[in-house]
Amino acid sequence: MGADQGPRRHYDGRWSDMRVRFAPSPTGALHIGGARTALYNWLLARGGPHGPNGEEGTFVLRIEDTDRERSTPENVEQILDALRWLNLDWDEGPVFQSQRAGRHREALEELLASGRAYHSSATAQEVRAYKERHGWERGFRGEPESAGAVRLRYPDAGETGFDDVVRGKIRFANSSRDDPVIARADGSLLYNFAVAVDDLDAGITHVVRGEDHISNTPTQLLVFDALGVPPPVYAHLPLLYGPDGRKLSKRHGAASVQELRAAGYLPEAVDNYIALLGAGFSADEEHFSLQELAKRFRLERVSKNPAIFDEQKLRHMNGRHLRELGIDELTRRLEEYTGRHGLRGAVEISAEKIQTLADFWPLVSFLFDGPVDDARAFQKVICSDGGVENLEAAREALASAEPFTVENVEAALRGVVEALGAKPGKVFQPVRVAIAGTTVSPGIFESVALLGQEETLARIDRALDRAGARKS
Template structure:
């Protein structure tokens, strides 16, 4: 947890690894302090020793269950005499320390988020603060810790509200000042169930490994149950610190939306200095086995072309493999391309192949963005096509896809990948020559007929388009 907090950039004023004057900061090192306060409660009559066995406690639970009542300690040892206590001690009977709860009355707090919260004491029963092995329980530890460390505000999830009652009673019995409590709503999954592993990643380290940035994560988590009163959604850490106020925290449950999280992270990712983004993507490509080396300008060129599609660093893998792949046959089996096919796509394919045979396409491919644009215009002029009727079919036939980065930039990067040999086989690079050979094999007489009968992409249907 400490590593996660440090990665997120959430620094603490004092605590583990940053000592102050109220340490030690690990509960395992504070046992003597807890025993001191437990003895104080025992001496004041706010706590007592309970010698009940596990069997006796189970019998109490069963009796309450039979009466349709919540389980509650029956107070057997609450009024025991000194002689009775000494007799059990002499026998070596294990015992716990129980906090003595009044049999009637209420406890109220003014929760910073939920307003007044009240509990009836007759539903609680005397509760354990020290186990029979001498170890203090959670509610006792945190009350002592918060008081001795002079904690002013306790902000936590609403599921801790029941614990607050016990902690307030301990504060009051010890004569210690209460902190201000605020209980925020839980973060729920999209189906409004409690967020769990079945909904995907649930730990900071998992999101880190997926390529999320600390600043993106802090930004998104801050917006789960809080806003600054504006429509703004992108904040730096300094902006969040300056704008945050408890009175803007909402009572309603927050819904964890992974798509929104990715979008916010993408805003932070693309706003990084380009040198930093180049370093991150280059490391990812090399580590994932797509890139044999980071030498030369390829990584920088690739990031420049692909960064508009990145939301998390790990997206860089799919973005690169998508760019160098050539799923033409699969795309031609999609109803999405019906309009392009119906507009005499065969004519454009033949024009492209003609320029490939003459060497014009290779020259444009190898000469950069400006020459590529000239080639596109030349192809369009030969068929009296322009605009969408020209650009969309060229994109489909050259890249195998109907969408992606600017095609001129994409083709230029594709050539650099091919010429440099920097990509490993795993990347799935399809060269220009391989693309044109596959394009030549398309049986255009079957394409329109096949598309008319398709409801979804299918490898079997794709195979039927070529012979």
């Protein structure tokens, strides 16, 4: 702790001494935007050209819970849970900003003593009045008083700027900045002051966060300067928006990590997708594992444009990651997701037909819970156009298929098609509807074989009865 940090390194492709942090404020669930910020920090710490001894950077987790009104332990747990689910492990923390009040106060005293900060009782109204008098591009400057809130003194001239890794040079004229309040009248500290002190004490070398923090940066820079230490390197990420081009929020459906998980997305796919939003990894490939992402991630290549969260693309990527898992692992995840067991067979025959974990059960539930009730499908496929006759023929062939393997089921059914001179679908679809209840299912031979001979015949009989009852 303390100001003894040595010279801060600039982002120069060497990472062995890199210390980054993710510092969410627990005022709600972890958003996909926050998740991406966490991910980028993690990628930075874990990947890139490693130091001479192959060291990784350090990823620090800090909870900015100084907003007592809105920060809750439940939200903290939700955020940690989301981070774990995304496989973003941290090396230090979580450190709670609220527990560092003593150190914050100490730093505050230092600034007060050096005259870089001063007590001021000026109210928001007085600040307005000041600006109306001096012009709106003129920042507020207060008079030092003996008590009240504490404001940080901005220089009157010159500019405060920094070299943002993703945006390049950003400058603010000091004269345009209000002297910001860094401590309330009751002594509690404000965000812009606390972050700087915390980043300093944690030895953070690179601050990577959302671009909504750009205009906070000069104030934090000023705190570092007042404390007499060099600031970290900054990188501001573009924000993420919903499909309507507006800020991402609960209204846009799956906006939080938890919601994505509930919707059947894989952490692998979510990591991959959100990494792509705003980072040009490659011109011709975009399917990556977390490790590959870490290896390829380049902070200076991060896009400056805000991106819109596109769930369709996430679905697509999820399908690829899902198929990459392999049957055993996919089965494990699906059993966890659905709360069912003995799913392996169903997974085998449906894996290539689903894009999310949520797609699975509707497709295969008929194998476990009986046919789905889809009256329209029944009417259209079985109660018309030779449906009953073909189904009867199929039943007969299936009844003598021994043993009841996929191969024999296929041979039996194809034999019917040939004998009848019908189009394949005219035989297969009635069977499908008879056993599944709907026109959509995994492959028919595989489904029938998995269902078993007895159950298949029973379902066909039931369908036949039902069709007969309809006719008469």
